[in-house]
Amino acid sequence: GAGVSQSPRYKVAKRGQDVALRCDPISGHVSLFWYQQALGQGPEFLTYFQNEAQLDKSGLPSDRFFAERPEGSVSTLKIQRTQQEDSAVYLCASRHTAEQGQVPQYFGPGTRLLVL
Amino acid sequence: EDQVTQSPEALRLQEGESSSLNCSYTVSGLRGLFWYRQDPGKGPEFLFTLYSAGEEKEKERLKATLTKKESFLHITAPKPEDSATYLCAVQAITGGGNKLTFGTGTQLKVEL
Numbered sequence: 001g002a003g004v005s006q007s008p009r010y011k012v013a014k015r016g017q018d019v020a021l022r023c024d025p026i027s028g029h030v031s032l033f034w035y036q037q038a039l040g041q042g043p044e045f046l047t048y049f050q051n052e053a054q055l056d057k058s059g060l061p062s063d064r065f066f067a068e069r070p071e072g073s074v075s076t077l078k079i080q081r082t083q084q085e086d087s088a089v090y091l092c093a094s095r096h097t098a099e100q101g102q103v104p105q106y107f108g109p110g111t112r113l114l115v116l
Numbered sequence: 117e118d119q120v121t122q123s124p125e126a127l128r129l130q131e132g133e134s135s136s137l138n139c140s141y142t143v144s145g146l147r148g149l150f151w152y153r154q155d156p157g158k159g160p161e162f163l164f165t166l167y168s169a170g171e172e173k174e175k176e177r178l179k180a181t182l183t184k185k186e187s188f189l190h191i192t193a194p195k196p197e198d199s200a201t202y203l204c205a206v207q208a209i210t211g212g213g214n215k216l217t218f219g220t221g222t223q224l225k226v227e228l
Contacts, residue, residue: 042218
């Protein structure tokens with residue numbers, strides 16, 4: 001079956017522009033996560049949705065970052081007034097249950113954001 | 117704060133030369149430890165979940181093991197197609213229990 005898809009795959013933005021990154025999770029997956037991965041680093045947690053509810057946004061680095069999942073399926077991560085330090089790969093992951101333990105998250109290919 | 121440390125940072129092996137990757141962790145209460153493989157330009161691909169000390173899981177040339185403080189990913193007779201970055205992550209019982217905390221990965225290169 002289809003995996004997690006993300007679009008666009010690459011995005012170049014000028015400093016100060018707003019960007020929107022889209023994630024299509026695996027059909028029927030309840031949980032959705034966003035991570036940020038800097039070059040040479042492991043992914044870092046940004047935010048978590050259970051269906052349409054955003055239950056954890058403790059990893060969002062500033063109030064310029066905003067995420068939504070209005071119908072409990074597709075999610076959008078929005079970054080306002082982009083800065084050079086926002087340059088990274090943004091990964092989306094989904095999980096079929098709301099249970100926390102031992103159930104893997106499945107990742108999309110990521111969106112590589114470059115802010116000039 | 118949950119922490120994951122992976123070693124070595126990079127590893128170069130000859131085809132058929134077995135080795136192990138290490139993942140040391142500190143976590144308030146372990147709900148699960150996960151191994152992922154990541155190829156350049158792609159997202160992490162799930163390999164294994166471990167929970168109990170002493171637990172082992174195998175898949176082809178890979179075997180993952182878990183103790184109370186670390187996990188090992190053993191690679192037996194590797195092939196060039198095993199070249200990738202291997203990521204270890206933990207999921208804690210307390211706090212943000214749904215998130216994964218990752219290490220920085222081990223970049224494996226297998227040469228002919």
